[in-house]
Structure formats: structure tokens, C-alpha cells
Amino acid sequence: MMLTEKLEKLKALFVEMEQALIAYSGGVDSTLVAKVAYDVLGDRALAVTAMSPSLLSEELEDASLQAATIGIRHQIIQTHEMENPNYTSNPVNRCYFCKSELHDTLKPLAIELGYPYVVDGVNADDLHDYRPGIQAAKERGARSPLAEIGITKAQVRQISQELGLPWWEKPAQPCLSSRFPYGEEITVAKLQRVGRAEIYLRKLGYQNLRVRSEGDTARIELPPQQIKEFVLKTDLQSIVSAFQEFGFLYVTLDLEGYRSGKLNQVLNREVASVK
Numbered sequence: 001m002m003l004t005e006k007l008e009k010l011k012a013l014f015v016e017m018e019q020a021l022i023a024y025s026g027g028v029d030s031t032l033v034a035k036v037a038y039d040v041l042g043d044r045a046l047a048v049t050a051m052s053p054s055l056l057s058e059e060l061e062d063a064s065l066q067a068a069t070i071g072i073r074h075q076i077i078q079t080h081e082m083e084n085p086n087y088t089s090n091p092v093n094r095c096y097f098c099k100s101e102l103h104d105t106l107k108p109l110a111i112e113l114g115y116p117y118v119v120d121g122v123n124a125d126d127l128h129d130y131r132p133g134i135q136a137a138k139e140r141g142a143r144s145p146l147a148e149i150g151i152t153k154a155q156v157r158q159i160s161q162e163l164g165l166p167w168w169e170k171p172a173q174p175c176l177s178s179r180f181p182y183g184e185e186i187t188v189a190k191l192q193r194v195g196r197a198e199i200y201l202r203k204l205g206y207q208n209l210r211v212r213s214e215g216d217t218a219r220i221e222l223p224p225q226q227i228k229e230f231v232l233k234t235d236l237q238s239i240v241s242a243f244q245e246f247g248f249l250y251v252t253l254d255l256e257g258y259r260s261g262k263l264n265q266v267l268n269r270e271v272a273s274v275k
Contacts, residue, residue, distance in 0.1 A: 001150065003155060003158060003159060003162075006149050006150065006151050006155065006159075007036070007159055009149045010036050010145055010146070010149055010151070011036060011039070011040050013145050013148070013149070014036060014037050014040040014041055014045075014145070015040055017041075017116070017117050017119075018041070018044065018116070019041065019044040019045070019114070019115050019116060019117070020037050020041060020044070020045050020046075020115060020117045020118075020119050021045075021046050021048055021106065021109070021110040021113070021115040021117065021118050021119070022034045022037055022045065022046065022047045022048065022072075022118075022119055022120070022121075023048065023050075023102065023103070023106055023118060023119065023120040023121070023137075023142065024047035024048055024049050024063060024067070024074070024121075025049065025050075025055075025059070025063065025121065026049065026059050026060070026062045026063025026064075026066055026067075027121060027170070027172065027173060028156055028157060028160060028167060028168065028170050028172075029121030029122070029123050029146060029153070029156050030047075030120065030121030031063075031066050031070075031121075031160070031165065031167065032121070032146070032156050032159060032160050032163075032165070033119060033120070033121050033145055033146065034047045034066075034067065034070060034072050035070050035072075035160075035163060035165060036145075037072070037119070038070050038071055038072040043073060045072055045073070046072070046073050046074075046075060046113070046115065047063075047067050047072045047073065047074045047075070048074075048075045048076075048077055048106060048109065049063045049064075049067075049074065049075070049076050049077070050076075050077055050078070050079040050102050050105065050106075051076050051077065051078055051079070052078070052079045052080070052081060052082065052175075053082055053176075053188045053191045053192065054081070054082075054098070054175040054176045054177045054186075054191055055175060055176070056173070056176065056195050056198065056199070057195070057199075058199060058202075059173055060076070062167075062170075064076075066167060069166075077105060077106075077109065079101050079102055079105055080101060081097060081098050081101040081102075082186075082188060084097055084101065087101070087177075087186070088185055088186045088187070089183075089185060089186075090177065090180055090181075090182055090183055090184055090185060090186050091182065091183070092132075092182045093132040094132075094177060094182070094186075095131065095132045095133035095136075096132035096133055096135060096136045097136075098133060098136075098175065098177070099132075099133035099134075099136035099137050100136040100139075100140075102137075103118065103136060103137050103140035103142055104140065106118050106142075107140050107141065107142075117143055118140075118141065118142045118143070119142065119143045119144065119145055120137055120142050120143075120144050121144075121146060122134055122137070122144035122146060122147045123144075123146040123147055123151055123152060123153050123155075123156055124146065124147050124149075124150045124151055124152045125152050125153045126147065126153075127147055157169065171207055171208040172260060176191045176194050176195055177191065179194045179210060179211060179212050179213050180212075180213055180214070181212075181214055184213075184214065184215070189247070190213060193213065193246045193247040193248065194211050194213050194218075196246045197211040197218055197242075197243055197246050197248070198210070198211050200239075200242055200243075200246075201220070201239075204234065206222060206226065206230070208222075208223055208258060209221060209222050209223075209258060210258055212254070213248075216247075216248055216249035216250060217248065217249070217250040217251075217252060218243050218248040218250070218251050218252065219252045219253070219254050220251070220252065220253050220254065221254045221256075221257060221258035221259075222253075222254075222257060222258055223257055223258050224256070224257035224258075226257075227253065227255065227257055230253070231253070239251065
């Protein structure tokens with residue numbers, strides 16, 4: 001199916017819906033959904049962003065700015081996944097409990113405001129990764145227009161670029177809880193520590209990165225091609241000092257580099273050991 005045809009199908013889907021509430025994180029996927037929904041539905045589309053300790057303050061600001069640029073009405077709500085021990089204990093299906101909390105908050109809001117549909121930014125590629133949160137959203141009746149039509153992550157970026165959205169290259173930014181190995185308890189203090197560390201590195205000019213946290217150790221992940229530059233041109237001692245001020249004791253650099261989904265490689269290893 002041609003890209004233009006997929007975009008037309010996406011528009012037609014919103015025509016059929018007539019009204020839609022978008023679970024809007026400010027990421028490139030949900031922002032494209034919000035843009036197309038607004039173009040089709042105008043004020044009958046509402047973007048809702050959940051604010052919690054697992055969301056970087058920068059991401060909340062970006063979401064508000066992008067919504068204003070699109071023109072869509074935007075509402076910020078509070079979610080309370082940090083009060084659920086099933087979430088904070090950080091099991092392998094942690095995202096299930098996060099999305100359960102999100103959609104258990106969005107669905108009543110949609111009903112209250114008269115929106116028959118809650119839609120999210122899940123794309124076709126997400127269906128092929130380990131994403132327990134998708135199940136939680138489906139159980140609560142949420143729809144995923146991008147996935148329904150078969151729009152991949154690369155196509156999301158391509159369509160966004162063609163529509164003139166300036167953030168079409170925006171790096172993926174999953175919630176901060178994804179920075180911790182499964183089984184390590186998540187606390188607000190740990191989330192804030194990781195968030196401050198990532199903001200610090202972004203201000204140095206490194207945008208596509210992760211700071212993984214394990215105990216008192218921070219592991220910096222950068223794209224492989226940026227590792228040499230980082231070592232040679234960055235004041236490493238300043239970074240260590242800053243990270244220690246944030247609360248880490250040790251600071252390391254991952255020589256493999258950043259790779260999306262790296263947290264799940266432990267799951268693949270466990271599956272392989274069972275076979």
C-alpha cells in the first residue's frame with residue numbers, strides 16, 4: 001500500500017469515529033495521530049497527556065508545545081502508577097500496569113466528555129516487540145489507528161516529514177522506568193536521578209541516548225558512532241561529578257552503544273536457556 005493511501009485511510013478512520021480522545025505522549029507516533037485527528041475532526045479531537053514521575057519534564061513541555069503548534073485541544077491529567085506495587089516492583093510486564101493505569105484514567109474521562117473512542121500511537125512495528133502495555137490498552141477498548149492501517153515507525157516519520165511536522169526526527173523517548181533492569185524497585189528518587197542525568201547530557205548536545213540505572217551505577221548509552229567523540233571531546237570528570245551530585249556513585253559508558261529494546265535482551269536470553 002502506498003504511503004499516500006495509508007494516510008488517506010488514517011483520515012478516513014477518523015471520519016468514521018467522528019470524535020476521538022488521543023492518548024498523547026508527545027512522541028512522534030502519538031503526535032502524528034493527534035495531527036491527523038485534528039485535521040479531520042477539529043475541536044472534536046482532544047489530546048490528553050498523562051503526567052507522572054516517569055515522564056521527563058522536557059517531554060511534557062514538548063507535548064504542550066507540539067499540541068499548540070498543531071492546534072489541537074490539549075489536556076494534562078495525573079496518573080498514579082507509582083502507587084501500585086505491581087508497577088514499582090518492576091516485573092517484566094511492568095508496562096501492563098502502567099498502561100492499565102493510563103487507560104483506566106482515560107476511559108472514564110472519555111465517557112464523561114462524550115468521546116466514544118480512545119486512540120493511541122501504537123504503530124505496526126510495536127506489534128512485533130514485547131509490549132505488554134498494548135494488551136492492557138486493548139482490554140480497555142483503546143484503538144491503535146497506525147497499527148490498524150499497518151503504518152510502521154519509519155512511515156510515521158516519513159508522513160510526519162511530508163506533513164511539515166518539525167519534530168519528525170524526534171528520538172524515541174519511552175518512560176523513565178525503562179531505564180531500570182527488571183526486578184529492581186522503581187522509586188520517584190531513582191526516576192528523578194535518571195531524568196536529571198539525561199537532561200544534563202542533552203544539554204551537551206547528545207539527543208539520542210539513554211542513562212541506564214542499576215543500583216548506584218549509571219550506564220550511558222550513545223549511538224555507536226558518537227562514542228569516540230564523546231570520550232575525546234567531553235570533560236568526563238565533569239560528567240562523573242554531575243552524575244554523583246544527582247545521586248549515582250559510579251558512571252560507565254556502554255561500549256556497545258545505544259540500541260532500542262536492549263532492556264529486553266535479558267528476556268531473550270532467558271527464553272533461549274529454557275529451550
